Amino acid sequence: MPKRILPLSESQVESAQPKSKDYKLSDGFGLHLLVTTAGGKLWRFQYRHMGKQKLLALGVYPTVSLAVARDKRGEARKQLAEGLDPSMLKKMQKVPEASSFEVVTREWHERYKPQWSERHAGNLLTRLEYDVFPFIGNIAISEIKTSDLLAVLSRLQVRTLATAERIKTALGQIFRYAVETGRVVDDPTETLRGSLPSKGDRYSAPTMNCKAIAALLLAIDGYQGASVVKCAMQLTPLLLVEPGDLCHAKWEEIDFQKEVWTMPAESAGIAQSHIVPLARQSYEILRRLNSLTRHSRYVFPSLRTSLRCMSPNAIYAALNSIGLTNDVIAGNRFWEAAGTFLAEGAKVSSDVIELQLKLSKNQAAYDPMQFLPQRHEMMQKWADYLDELKNRGGDTVQERIDE
Template structure:
């Protein structure tokens, strides 16, 4: 069994003193800080490519912070997953002349690095994966000034031909952001992606599959309780219907954000879709699950860490894979479906005020004067709602009489 590496902290890095010989401080996932006898501190990333061990230098600490070093590590690992040697990419960038530095790929990576700190880690990785997979092989080496709308449309139609029209539209939006950044920094004269509006068919609207019938919810909850997979994944499955946050918010939950005594979970704004901090009152049942989990993961950063490394959050596919293992197809239930489940039943069965529900879902809710509610708005009512919801779910599992949906009077 591989030795578990305790993630580094800023305190450890700041207080690391030089020794007679250089030594390494490991953060996990191949990332380590080399401390030299002269007092230098340099980030390195060790990886394997083409069956050979390689090393990449990220730069000195503290100029390159711990969070930035981790972000660069994840970007490099994503490149490896897609068959790209991050060391070769860095070497090519260094050797590039001025004209080559204005290729689409170089500018796109510069744009990604510039703005990735404003996105959640999962969203940042998805963007990098999309442009690496769908754009760089076709237009990555092209000077960005020379790219025109027809060439961009050809690239998007390759995506469309795979039957992923929704992805083609998302990638067109990313193209536009990259071109606008190039215009703003003097490397392009205009955004040709803007000329592609209306050039692709509109995708059919899709909704996340969700179970909303209380009878089927009962079966799902009992299946979760009987899940025999990884304990961390089971805890995430059990808590998902209780708090009904977005899957990415659940995966990236940190112990530092959770106050077990106050029964609250404070999610910082940079992790939220709307970039506003969000407060989740935790019902008694959620606290019990977290207390069960704390002895296993409480010494690390993440509440639901990866099975491979406590330095990383649980995989975005972990919940989906668990649902499939329990027999639920992608057309029946998704990790996002717990939100639709709560929203529908809280409204239609428990008849909770819609604005309480919407606020707890972290949707944009405004007061009568048009101002956005803050994260503590209606906190007492939402605490009561969350406990009522958790008790209702317990009742379903215990075989309580199922309350039907309220009838709409025509």
């Protein structure tokens, strides 16, 4: 059992004296006071983000009191719960607008736009606005490191490898432009080669067995954090989509009357939009969620502002808080499990399965309306199967599901 850290008192902070070495006085939940040999008293918040240990400076005592330091710690913890990096956000607040990554990128886009098709130029800018600018847009382009770019690509990779590859290519072009125009000296994208898996590895994650699925679903149902995040975790396996695709969903894409979610082509990663039929369980979760977030255009708005969608890192942070790793909810793990059950247990046609899971190699000929009634029925069978797994604790359902 972890050792309980007692909170600091004002008298402890005020009376702390320098020693022969710097030392820390911990207040718990990552906050500590660093007392230096010179007598300085510095507030620091220690945390982990994307698997890395980080340290955030919160100010100097007594200018920043114990109470204010705790407030800053609370704000940083909220940012982490949303999947954001407090240190990165602090950097973004200090940057002169003219030198930011977003400003340089828009300048690059405007310069080369005449060489591209109108559709390509529009799609590229949209991807950058949704998937890159919220994370590094306000940082000075000269301060961006390879690790910052890898963090952006890692988020995208979870959602769709194809989009991550496109963004990686665009980042290389942007930084080469920044070198040419004297904004940066070195191009941090040069070391990104091989940072993404090959396309052949896209569906290579190990399949989850029935007991593992049941344990995951039960753990999610027991999650005590934000309701919006919990709903996202519950819907990901039900809808058979990536967490990143789900987080970008908008209310205008949800048709409660027809019981479908229509993903736009940019999110679906194919030439046409993609229709996800809503099983009864998914419909009920979305109806419940609608009463919480209908003030935003996003089904899953950011915890900080309803003008932006929630980051999938909020889902991963929630999973970590209940002792699970990020990859347990990756769409490809459920696609394999669903494919096996639907083909062997529910006797669903392979054409229907492949079309719904977007596994067909002939995506150019994809018709989002094809087999729609059968796909509705298939998604209901999958949702019922997940309920049955939870109720049975993971025992495999061998019998055919009655129609």
